[in-house]
Amino acid sequence: MAVTSVTSGPAPSPGGGGAAAGRGQRPVSILDVAAAAGVSYQTVSRVINGHPSVRPSTRQHVQATVENLGFRPNRAARVLRGRHAGSVTVLTPNTTLYGYQAGLQGIEEAARAAGFAVGVRVVESTVRAEIADAVTRAVEPGGSLIVIAYDRAGTMALRAVPTDVPMAAMVETPAGGNTGRKRPWVWLDDRRAAIQATRYLLSLGHQTVHYLALPSSTRTSQRQVGWHEALAEAGAPVPAPLPGGWTPRSGYEAGQVLAADPGVTAVLCGNDDLALGVMRAMHATGRAIPEDVSVVGFDDTPVAEFLTPPLTTVRMDFAELGRACFALLLALMEHKDALPHTRRPEPELIVRESAGPPPLPRGSSPTRAAAT
Amino acid sequence: MAVTSVTSGPAPSPGGGGAAAGRGQRPVSILDVAAAAGVSYQTVSRVINGHPSVRPSTRQHVQATVENLGFRPNRAARVLRGRHAGSVTVLTPNTTLYGYQAGLQGIEEAARAAGFAVGVRVVESTVRAEIADAVTRAVEPGGSLIVIAYDRAGTMALRAVPTDVPMAAMVETPAGGNTGRKRPWVWLDDRRAAIQATRYLLSLGHQTVHYLALPSSTRTSQRQVGWHEALAEAGAPVPAPLPGGWTPRSGYEAGQVLAADPGVTAVLCGNDDLALGVMRAMHATGRAIPEDVSVVGFDDTPVAEFLTPPLTTVRMDFAELGRACFALLLALMEHKDALPHTRRPEPELIVRESAGPPPLPRGSSPTRAAAT
DNA sequence: CTGAAAGCGCTTACAG
DNA sequence: CTGAAAGCGCTTACAG
Numbered sequence: 001m002a003v004t005s006v007t008s009g010p011a012p013s014p015g016g017g018g019a020a021a022g023r024g025q026r027p028v029s030i031l032d033v034a035a036a037a038g039v040s041y042q043t044v045s046r047v048i049n050g051h052p053s054v055r056p057s058t059r060q061h062v063q064a065t066v067e068n069l070g071f072r073p074n075r076a077a078r079v080l081r082g083r084h085a086g087s088v089t090v091l092t093p094n095t096t097l098y099g100y101q102a103g104l105q106g107i108e109e110a111a112r113a114a115g116f117a118v119g120v121r122v123v124e125s126t127v128r129a130e131i132a133d134a135v136t137r138a139v140e141p142g143g144s145l146i147v148i149a150y151d152r153a154g155t156m157a158l159r160a161v162p163t164d165v166p167m168a169a170m171v172e173t174p175a176g177g178n179t180g181r182k183r184p185w186v187w188l189d190d191r192r193a194a195i196q197a198t199r200y201l202l203s204l205g206h207q208t209v210h211y212l213a214l215p216s217s218t219r220t221s222q223r224q225v226g227w228h229e230a231l232a233e234a235g236a237p238v239p240a241p242l243p244g245g246w247t248p249r250s251g252y253e254a255g256q257v258l259a260a261d262p263g264v265t266a267v268l269c270g271n272d273d274l275a276l277g278v279m280r281a282m283h284a285t286g287r288a289i290p291e292d293v294s295v296v297g298f299d300d301t302p303v304a305e306f307l308t309p310p311l312t313t314v315r316m317d318f319a320e321l322g323r324a325c326f327a328l329l330l331a332l333m334e335h336k337d338a339l340p341h342t343r344r345p346e347p348e349l350i351v352r353e354s355a356g357p358p359p360l361p362r363g364s365s366p367t368r369a370a371a372t
Numbered sequence: 373m374a375v376t377s378v379t380s381g382p383a384p385s386p387g388g389g390g391a392a393a394g395r396g397q398r399p400v401s402i403l404d405v406a407a408a409a410g411v412s413y414q415t416v417s418r419v420i421n422g423h424p425s426v427r428p429s430t431r432q433h434v435q436a437t438v439e440n441l442g443f444r445p446n447r448a449a450r451v452l453r454g455r456h457a458g459s460v461t462v463l464t465p466n467t468t469l470y471g472y473q474a475g476l477q478g479i480e481e482a483a484r485a486a487g488f489a490v491g492v493r494v495v496e497s498t499v500r501a502e503i504a505d506a507v508t509r510a511v512e513p514g515g516s517l518i519v520i521a522y523d524r525a526g527t528m529a530l531r532a533v534p535t536d537v538p539m540a541a542m543v544e545t546p547a548g549g550n551t552g553r554k555r556p557w558v559w560l561d562d563r564r565a566a567i568q569a570t571r572y573l574l575s576l577g578h579q580t581v582h583y584l585a586l587p588s589s590t591r592t593s594q595r596q597v598g599w600h601e602a603l604a605e606a607g608a609p610v611p612a613p614l615p616g617g618w619t620p621r622s623g624y625e626a627g628q629v630l631a632a633d634p635g636v637t638a639v640l641c642g643n644d645d646l647a648l649g650v651m652r653a654m655h656a657t658g659r660a661i662p663e664d665v666s667v668v669g670f671d672d673t674p675v676a677e678f679l680t681p682p683l684t685t686v687r688m689d690f691a692e693l694g695r696a697c698f699a700l701l702l703a704l705m706e707h708k709d710a711l712p713h714t715r716r717p718e719p720e721l722i723v724r725e726s727a728g729p730p731p732l733p734r735g736s737s738p739t740r741a742a743a744t
Numbered sequence: 745c746t747g748a749a750a751g752c753g754c755t756t757a758c759a760g
Numbered sequence: 761c762t763g764a765a766a767g768c769g770c771t772t773a774c775a776g
Contacts, residue, residue: 027513029753040763045755053761075512076451077753080768085448089489095477096674105467108494117461117512119491122480140447140489141399141769248678273675280678302468303645306620306652308680401769412747417771425745449769452752513753 028069037065048073075117079142084166088329089119090146091138093153097246098271098301099318100148103170106322107146114330119143126153128160135160144333146170146325155217168329170321173222184332186325193314193347194226197268197296200312200349202234204294205357206266211241212254212278214270223298227268244274251277258293259285265293265358272297272304272313279307279354290356300350310352317345400441409437420445447489451514456538460701461491462518463510465525469618470643470673471690472520475542478694479518486702491515498525500532507532516705518542518697527589540701542693545594556704558697565686565719566598569640569668572684572721574606576666577729578638583613584626584650586642595670599640616646623649630665631657637665637730644669644676644685651679651726662728672722682724689717 030048034041039062046054047062048071054062065071079085088111094100104120111118123134135157139145144166149158161167169183173190201209211227224241231238244254251274258264259282269275275297279289287293289309297304300315324344402420406413411434418426419434420443426434437443451457460483466472476492483490495506507529511517516538521530533539541555545562573581583599596613603610616626623646630636631654641647647669651661659665661681669676672687696716 031753041753042755042764043762046762049755051755055761058761070508072508074452074753076448076457076514077768078755079448080446080452080753080770081755082768083755087491095480096473101468101473104492108467108492112494117491117509118493119459119489120476120480121490122484136442136444137489142448248675252678276675276678280680280682283680303620303648303675306624306648308652308655310652403769413769414748414771415746418746421771427745430745446769449752450771452754452769453771454752455771 027074028071029074030071033062033065033069033071036069037062079140083142084144084333085117085140085142086115087117087119087140087142088144088146088326089121089138089140090148091121091123091135091157092148093123093151093157094148095120095122098273098299099150099316102318103148103322103325106319106324107326108322109319110323110326114326116326123153123157126156128156131156132160135162139165144329146329149217151215151217166329166333168325168332170318170325172216172218175218175220175222175225184328186321186328188316188318188321188345189347190222191226191229193298193316194223194268195230196347196349197298197314198227198230199234200351201266201268201294201296201355202230202236204266204355206294207358208236208239209266209268210239210258210264212244212251212258212267212269212274213241214244214246214274223270244270246271246273248273248277248280250274252281254278255281256285258282259287266355267293267295269295269297272299272301272311275311275313275354276303276307279311289354292359294355294358296355298347304350305352307354309354312352312355313350315348315350320345399446400443401446402443405434405437405441405443408441409434451512455514456516456705457489457512457514458487459489459491459512459514460516460518460698461493461510461512462520463493463495463507463529464520465495465523465529466520467492467494470645470671471522471688474690475520475694475697478691478696479698480694481691482695482698486698488698495525495529498528500528503528504532507534511537516701518701521589523587523589538701538705540697540704542690542697544588544590547590547592547594547597556700558693558700560688560690560693560717561719562594563598563601565670565688566595566640567602568719568721569670569686570599570602571606572723573638573640573666573668573727574602574608576638576727578666579730580608580611581638581640582611582630582636584616584623584630584639584641584646585613586616586618586646595642616642618643618645620645620649620652622646624653626650627653628657630654631659638727639665639667641667641669644671644673644683647683647685647726648675648679651683661726664731666727666730668727670719676722677724679726681726684724684727685722687720687722692717 030041030044033044044062047059075085090104090107092100095104108118121138123131125131145161147154147158147169149155149169149171158169167184169185171185171187173187198209208231213224228238242254244250251269255278258267267278269278275295279295282289282293289295297311297313298316300313304311304313402413402416405416416434419431447457462476462479464472467476480490493510495503497503517533519526519530519541521527521541521543530541539556541557543557543559545559570581585596600610614626616622623641627650630639639650641650647667651667654661654665661667669683669685670688672685676683676685
């Protein structure tokens with residue numbers, strides 16, 4: 001019944017242990033390998049580091065011995081000697097919101113595939129000194145960094161990273177596009193995503209589209225820019241964007257405001273969580289989705305498809321972006337001036353059932369809308 | 373427009389850098405501190421390790437110097453010398469599902485507060501050899517481990533951890549309760565949670581409650597046991613539990629089966645994602661929630677409150693559990709035979725609107741139910 | 745209470 | 761192509 005059980009020292013190994021369980025002695029070192037292979041330990045070092053000047057037969061023999069003994073180089077020793085650790089730590093303001101979480105997942109996958117260890121360090125503060133401290137602690141000698149910079153804490157952390165640590169970052173679409181100083185950054189095309197969503201809503205017959213904004217780390221959020229552009233290109237009026245947060249609750253609050261305005265027939269929400277809250281507020285106010293109000297989000301989180309109604313949204317592949325970010329970092333660490341052109345995950349509009357034609361002008365009876 | 377920008381070497385430090393940005397030289401070592409403080413570097417070592425035999429005035433002076441110089445001990449060197457690294461790595465089958473993700477969050481918070489670095493390593497496989505490999509790679513000399521063992525991969529990993537590495541684990545409620553060999557495990561009270569939910573549903577007037585099960589890592593899931601118990605104590609019939617997965621999609625599929633059975637009026641779902649899928653399936657089949665079917669979940673994820681209808685669920689505080697798990701680990705590493713009795717986060721039924729009285733027997737018109 | 749010495753496991757010039 | 765030597769930054773007995 002208790003949440004916490006107790007131990008008096010490490011638990012003994014379970015019966016049929018098998019595999020590599022329960023060794024217990026000091027791990028096998030480069031010296032053990034050398035002894036077993038009948039070479040000097042320096043030769044072993046050369047083999048495991050892929051140094052060219054080793055006779056092929058020697059190399060092969062040593063490699064076999066490494067396998068047999070299950071030798072794994074001691075990271076600490078390696079780092080101490082000045083080589084990089086084969087580790088990234090992800091510096092992020094958050095691990096639970098979708099974009100961060102999916103990004104972290106992608107980074108972990110890619111890093112693991114490359115034999116890198118991955119660390120996580122959350123920066124909560126937005127106070128300069130605390131950010132600096134967090135950054136300092138996040139970067140160990142021999143390590144590298146990926147910072148997820150989707151908000152103020154993130155961008156501040158990004159700026160506080162010493163120039164001599166290998167680093168890459170996931171960021172919002174920079175305002176200048178690819179212009180200006182090249183930086184080790186990856187991003188999804190926020191502007192294009194917003195254009196797709198807004199155009200879609202307009203194509204359904206809405207006079208305009210309201211925008212519920214995420215907090216932005218940049219001066220001019222490219223999602224907002226894209227939304228604005230699409231509206232302008234259609235000659236639609238541009239309502240003032242509503243400032244929102246990140247969570248369903250924030251969406252719910254904004255949704256109450258939106259629901260009170262009968263002129264609102266279509267809402268583009270900065271992410272799916274916001275959209276969820278807006279939908280809830282609409283339902284609670286008796287406004288039907290999509291008959292009375294259309295709602296579209298960004299992300300395509302795992303729940304979006306199973307909401308009622310299923311949420312129309314723009315899929316943003318943050319996991320893939322995380323993989324790309326790690327690939328960038330790795331390229332940077334290997335050949336310093338390479339130009340890695342990673343595949344870019346393009347935003348994709350996923351049409352489901354939360355958006356439809358606007359209601360007929362008052363007086364007429366509403367139409368059931370099929371989003372096709 | 374491109375997802376990946378490019379760099380030719382580390383970007384120069386931005387203009388008004390400030391703070392500790394951009395140092396660039398080798399970090400300050402114990403020798404630098406010693407020199408600055410006018411003592412031997414051994415004394416510095418003693419001070420930073422809290423060794424008792426240092427004159428108070430010396431200690432204070434050295435500490436001040438450490439502060440001034442921003443000295444941070446080199447983890448690699450420390451580890452190499454045989455001390456623990458002040459790091460945990462979380463070994464988990466998953467980083468995105470709610471329980472895992474929230475657990476990781478809690479661990480990260482607690483670890484950070486204790487000055488520990490945290491690593492993450494995902495074990496995907498369920499093949500013995502691959503698990504063993506993952507475990508080996510997860511544990512570096514001087515490190516410690518937290519394994520999240522809510523499924524087969526997790527429990528296999530848990531079993532494969534060598535007995536000499538400091539470890540704690542988040543697990544399902546063990547069948548034997550606190551009985552048997554004490555282990556460094558923490559858990560939430562699954563049985564009690566299920567009893568609460570089932571009793572609540574029964575109290576609403578349902579003849580019985582159907583159970584959509586999560587995959588369990590144990591022989592006898594205590595959630596299922598609790599559900600069964602509550603049914604038995606009420607003399608209600610016990611339908612066969614439906615086997616489910618973890619995701620909304622899995623819930624949706626099971627929901628289609630359940631929706632086809634007119635005898636189903638109340639469904640207890642292994643988690644909120646499953647509940648979400650079930651609700652979707654019910655809606656899609658024209659069965660109203662809660663008028664026709666009541667649905668209850670476990671977890672209280674951030675979206676639960678904003679679903680339509682808002683989901684009644686049992687809150688399981690995995691973040692707090694993660695904190696407790698780290699506290700256990702720390703206690704184990706410090707005073708080996710302590711009996712840390714951490715606060716236990718009790719499951720809590722959160723009544724919202726997805727459950728209500730059962731529909732009246734066929735022929736009568738359904739009642740609108742208010743869950744109060 | 746404090747200094748001098750050895751060594752953790754590895755890599756990297758330096759000789760052969 | 762392969763050995764012997766030095767040293768990364770720290771901690772831990774060992775002498776004073």
